[in-house]
Amino acid sequence: xxxxxxxxxxxxxxxxxxxxxxxxxxxxxxxxxxxxxxxxxxxxxxxxxxxxxxxxxxxxxxxxxxxxxxxxxxxxxxxxxxxxxxxxxxxxxxxxxxxxxxxxxxxxxxxxxxxxxxxxxxxxxxxxxxxxxxxxxxxxxxxxxxxxxxxxxxxxxxxxxxxxxxxxxxxxxxxxxxxxxxxxxxxxxxxxxxxxxxxxxxxxxxxxxxxxxxxxxxxxxxxxxxxxxxxxxxxxxxxxxxxxxxxxxxxxxxxxxxxxxxxxxxxxxxxxxxxxxxxxxxxxxxxxxxxxxxxxxxxxxxxxxxxxxxxxxxxxxxxxxxxxxxxxxxxxxxxxxxxxxxxxxxxxxxxxxxxxxxxxxxxxxxxxxxxxxxxxxxxxxxxxxxxxxxxxxxxxxxxxxxxxxxxxxxxxxxxxxxxxxxxxxxxxxxxxxxxxxxxxxxxxxxxxxxxxxxxxxxx
Numbered sequence: 383x384x385x386x387x388x389x390x391x392x393x394x395x396x397x398x399x400x401x402x403x404x405x406x407x408x409x410x411x412x413x414x415x416x417x418x419x420x421x422x423x424x425x426x427x428x429x430x431x432x433x434x435x436x437x438x439x440x441x442x443x444x445x446x447x448x449x450x451x452x453x454x455x456x457x458x459x460x461x462x463x464x465x466x467x468x469x470x471x472x473x474x475x476x477x478x479x480x481x482x483x484x485x486x487x488x489x490x491x492x493x494x495x496x497x498x499x500x501x502x503x504x505x506x507x508x509x510x511x512x513x514x515x516x517x518x519x520x521x522x523x524x525x526x527x528x529x530x531x532x533x534x535x536x537x538x539x540x541x542x543x544x545x546x547x548x549x550x551x552x553x554x555x556x557x558x559x560x561x562x563x564x565x566x567x568x569x570x571x572x573x574x575x576x577x578x579x580x581x582x583x584x585x586x587x588x589x590x591x592x593x594x595x596x597x598x599x600x601x602x603x604x605x606x607x608x609x610x611x612x613x614x615x616x617x618x619x620x621x622x623x624x625x626x627x628x629x630x631x632x633x634x635x636x637x638x639x640x641x642x643x644x645x646x647x648x649x650x651x652x653x654x655x656x657x658x659x660x661x662x663x664x665x666x667x668x669x670x671x672x673x674x675x676x677x678x679x680x681x682x683x684x685x686x687x688x689x690x691x692x693x694x695x696x697x698x699x700x701x702x703x704x705x706x707x708x709x710x711x712x713x714x715x716x717x718x719x720x721x722x723x724x725x726x727x728x729x730x731x732x733x734x735x736x737x738x739x740x741x742x743x744x745x746x747x748x749x750x751x752x753x754x755x756x757x758x759x760x761x762x763x764x765x766x767x768x769x770x771x772x773x774x775x776x777x778x779x780x781x782x783x784x785x786x787x788x789x790x791x792x793x794x795x796x797x798x799x800x801x802x803x804x805x806x807x808x809x810x811x812x813x814x815x816x817x818x819x820x821x822x823x824x825x826x827x828x829x830x831x832x833x834x835x836x837x838x839x840x841x
Contacts, residue, residue, distance in 0.1 A: 403476035407445040407457070408492070410482045411437045417459040419443045419483075422468070424454055426683060427612030427653075429462040449473045452553060454561065454610050458483070463614070465568060466517040469506065470561075470610050472498040472554055486514055497549040501558065505543060509565060512536055516569040516576070525580040529573055530588040537566060537590050557608070564609045567594055571618025584625050594622045596644050603649035613653070620644060635671050642675075652678035659691045663801060663821035665699025698800070698820050704811045705799050709763060709788035712778050717761075717788055723815050725759035726837045728822075728830075730785075731797070731807040733766045734773045739806040743781060745825035750784050757813065758834055760785030765805065767792045812837055 409419065421433040435443040449455070452475070458468030469488050471479060479499055480492030487510055490503050506513075512532050515524035544559045570590060574581075599606075599619050606612040623644060624631065632640055638658045642651045655675040662668040672692070679688045704727075708718045719727075730746060732739035750760050762783065766774050768791045778787050790796055800809065800820050808825070810818040810833060818837055823829040 402448075404446050404448050405473045405475070405477045405479070407447075407479045407481075409443045409457070409480070410491075411441045411443065412482050412484045414485075416441065419457065419459055421445050421447065422456040422458075422462060422610075423450060424608060424610055424612070426607045427609060427616070428614075429456060429611060431462055449475060453557075453608060456610050464517070465513075465572075465611055470502065470565075472496070472502060474498075474551075486510070486518065498551060498554045501547045501549055501554075504547065505562060505565070508539055508543065509536055509569065512569050512573075516573040519573075519576045519578070523579070524573075525578050526573075526582040526586065526588075527580070530582075533566075533570060533573075533590055534588055540566065560605055561609065564599075564612065564615055566590075567599065567619055568611060568615045570594065571615065571622055575618060575621060584628075587626070591622055591626065594619050596620060596623050597646055600645050600647050600650050603647050603653075606650065616650070634667070635674070638671060638675075642678075648678060649680050649684075651675075652680055652684045655679075656684060656687050656691065659688070659695075662695065663698070664819055665695055665702075668695045668698075694801070698817065700817055700819065702817050704815045704817055705796065706815075707763075707790075707796050709790055709796075712775055712787045712789070717786060719815060722759055722761070724813055725757050726813055726834060727811040727815070728758060728760050728834065729809040729811070730760065730762040730825075731765060731802055731805050731809070732762060733764055733805060734770060734777050735766070736805050742806055742825050743783070747784065749825045749831055752831065753834060756834075756838055758838065761788060762786065763788045763790050763796070765790050765793055765797060765802075810834065810837060812840065 407421070411419065416437050418434045418436050420431050421435075422429040423432050424430075433445055433447060435445060437443040445457075453472065454470055455473050456465075456468045456470050460467035469483070473479075474496075477496045477499070478492075478494040480490065480495060482489050482491055488503075488506070490500065495503075512529065514522045515529050515532070540562050541559075544562060547558070548555055571594065596616075596619060600616060606616055609615065620641070623629070629640065629644075631637060638655065641654050641658075645651050645654065652675075655671065655678050658671055659668055662671070668691075672688070676688075679685050704719055706719045708716055711717050730739075730742070732742075734740075746760065746762075750758075753760075762785055764774050764787070766789070771789060771791075774787075774789060777783070793802075796802075800807070806824065807820075808822045808830065809820045810822045812818055818833070822833060
């Protein structure tokens with residue numbers, strides 16, 4: 383007898399002690415372009431991928447997993463960062479889900495779908511017209527003129543929907559109203575924060591936006607933590623709050639202070655501080671905020687994250703030894719950071735496709751010419767991918783680029799070590815190879831030359 387091999391089910395065995403009955407998911411992708419389908423869980427308001435399945439030739443996919451908690455999960459071909467191309471479901475031990483995912487919606491199939499997911503499916507049918515405009519904005523053209531009336535129509539149905547849809551599961555039923563309010567908020571805020579051919583003035587906002595306040599949504603951290611993309615949605619609500627109250631954005635610790643003043647919950651304030659700390663590119667800025675707001679790290683998770691950020695930042699403070707990288711130059715010779723000892727090193731992290739990087743080239747050439755004869759060594763490190771190496775070599779020749787030209791073959795350990803997520807990035811190291819700053823002014827600013835001259839003069 384011929385054996386049949388099932389390849390569409392991904393088996394997860396985590397947390398078996400919690401849930402002895404697995405969740406079974408069977409799906410079909412009804413799309414022109416087939417991508418891997420992912421399963422996400424909610425971890426303190428953020429999404430974490432826990433499994434991925436490649437649909438087979440018959441467009442089937444599936445998962446079997448033991449849920450770590452009873453609550454909301456997501457399935458889709460999108461990312462952890464956005465609801466785009468992802469759909470939200472509710473799972474408890476023993477549940478089954480069978481569905482077909484199309485370009486703009488999903489449909490439940492089969493007869494064993496839980497009452498909770500039947501209700502979420504009915505809600506999704508109600509909200510899908512505005513969801514397509516809010517999240518599928520690259521394919522569905524929309525402006526506030528048509529979106530706002532649709533939004534108000536769906537908002538008007540929300541309370542009635544909750545009253546008329548009960549699953550018999552008290553845990554789900556008690557969360558449904560919160561979920562619907564957060565889903566509406568996600569759509570409403572994402573619409574405002576994505577590119578449109580026309581954007582409304584605050585005075586043109588529809589009445590629903592008056593309810594999008596941090597006072598309403600940020601009172602309880604546990605609700606934020608249970609909601610799919612809860613933190614992302616809360617950030618969108620914060621943005622609306624700032625616009626409607628005409629609160630300007632501020633940089634640095636002053637901006638952080640303003641963000642915290644807007645939040646009514648201390649646990650959520652701690653999360654805002656942690657997000658700020660993780661974005662810092664120099665130890666001094668990190669330490670200023672960490673020292674001031676240490677008392678807001680209330681939960682075990684926050685304290686663990688704070689320790690992790692502190693360990694990451696330790697390598698970035700002034701006076702610490704720089705990373706001893708090793709990259710080939712444009713002639714194929716390997717250059718190590720240690721080879722540059724005795725020079726004040728200015729590192730330029732760039733790529734041939736980066737417009738702002740190329741805009742700095744004339745200024746960098748001018749600076750290099752002005753520093754000629756000093757102990758300043760300019761090192762340009764390209765993060766172009768290996769496939770674009772020929773473009774890099776051509777640009778060096780065409781633009782007559784000076785200094786040391788090194789090739790990092792993409793975003794590797796060097797970029798991770800120095801927390802480089804955007805370019806250009808300029809960094810300065812002293813003659814002993816120690817960090818002066820890993821986020822210096824750009825060559826277009828006279829402050830960079832002043833900084834280099836100051837480091838040169840230091841004994």
